[in-house]
Amino acid sequence: MFNIVPVSAFTDNYIWIIHDQYHAVVVDPGEAKPVLNFLQQKKLKLIAILNTHHHSDHVGGNLALLQQFPVPVYGPASESISTVTHCLKEGDSVYLAELSLGLSILDIPGHTAGHIAYYGANSLFCGDTLFACGCGRLFEGTAQQMYISLNKLARLPDKTAVYCGHEYTLANINFAKLVEPGNQTLIQLQVSAEKQRRSNLPTLPSTIVMEKTCNPFLRCNQPEVIHSASNYIGKHLTDPVSVFATIREWKNNI
Ligand SMILES: [Zn+2]
Numbered sequence: 001m002f003n004i005v006p007v008s009a010f011t012d013n014y015i016w017i018i019h020d021q022y023h024a025v026v027v028d029p030g031e032a033k034p035v036l037n038f039l040q041q042k043k044l045k046l047i048a049i050l051n052t053h054h055h056s057d058h059v060g061g062n063l064a065l066l067q068q069f070p071v072p073v074y075g076p077a078s079e080s081i082s083t084v085t086h087c088l089k090e091g092d093s094v095y096l097a098e099l100s101l102g103l104s105i106l107d108i109p110g111h112t113a114g115h116i117a118y119y120g121a122n123s124l125f126c127g128d129t130l131f132a133c134g135c136g137r138l139f140e141g142t143a144q145q146m147y148i149s150l151n152k153l154a155r156l157p158d159k160t161a162v163y164c165g166h167e168y169t170l171a172n173i174n175f176a177k178l179v180e181p182g183n184q185t186l187i188q189l190q191v192s193a194e195k196q197r198r199s200n201l202p203t204l205p206s207t208i209v210m211e212k213t214c215n216p217f218l219r220c221n222q223p224e225v226i227h228s229a230s231n232y233i234g235k236h237l238t239d240p241v242s243v244f245a246t247i248r249e250w251k252n253n254i
Pocket of ligand 1: 111
């Protein structure tokens with residue numbers, strides 16, 4: 001068995017560490033220092049680094065970690081990350097023998113062109129693609145690509161725990177309430193997320209079922225979401241990709 005714990009980095013990044021009290025795997029180490037501190041504190045040996053995409057706040061700590069732990073670095077095949085030793089694309093899998101943990105790879109382009117997710121043991125590591133109640137910005141991909149990627153994640157089992165890269169939940173809930181003011185679950189989610197943040201606790205992981213219930217970017221077929229997006233852009237939208245593109249643009253402008 002293993003635990004999955006967040007290490008905070010920068011202002012709102014989470015670096016996820018999967019460990020069994022002896023061995024540790026780190027997901028998206030944007031910086032090395034907090035990871036090295038954690039490993040030292042818990043007397044853990046790093047066995048692998050997993051990267052979801054090339055942004056420096058997700059890979060910036062690779063090199064310094066490698067200087068202390070010369071481990072394999074897994075990352076997206078179609079992005080250039082100099083420290084990656086094992087290039088991955090959809091259909092590939094990673095087996096971390098020390099943790100008896102198998103992860104399969106999903107291609108989820110949109111935030112970046114080659115963004116990947118790691119899925120296994122009822123857990124999803126999805127970087128900056130799916131956030132609690134939100135989604136990543138479209139830096140390199142199209143709205144259609146991101147829509148397809150998000151829906152791919154939404155088809156994972158309901159109980160899947162969603163480990164994303166940032167603590168954006170409260171701001172995302174505020175936006176979701178603008179898009180879907182009638183969604184009562186958002187109110188409950190806001191109450192619990194505010195309580196967690198007051199205690200300086202992460203609001204993550206989320207779950208796929210929670211995201212399907214609350215996340216407007218996964219609800220582009222819902223009448224109230226279509227209505228709000230249509231109001232925002234001033235014309236009647238019918239297809240879900242246009243609804244998605246509109247609410248993504250709307251959130252960018254807030
Ligand atoms: Zn990013």
